[in-house]
Amino acid sequence: MPWSPITYLNLQNEIREAEKELSSNLSTFWNFIRIEPEKWNEEGYGEEGNGFWVVAIMGKQVIWYNDIEDGFNVSLYFKYGVIEEYACNQLPLNIVLLQLWNRGSNTIFGFQPGTPTSLK
Structure with missing residues (x-):
């Protein structure tokens, strides 16, 4: 069976199923991003399927659905509308959100602040 990109309706169904699994905190986080x-x-x-569906934006990161691999991913972006790096984690949305939430509890959206450089 040849590959075809996920439809908007099927993506919405994937999102609705994931939302059922979210805790109150994760649901609030999800609604924010x-x-x-x-x-x-x-x-x-992304060219064959006319790109990938982005479902959330956090700073310079996006959560997007990889319909080639059937899973959600997090990637950087520098220009709105362009995913910088391909990923194929095959994760459900609720797991991606949980990972980002857990990383963000000690950092700012998954990035640990670096050590300051001395000016002397």
């Missing part, structure tokens, strides 16, 4: 799904470009693998 989520966007209406939109197709973004990714130069390595």
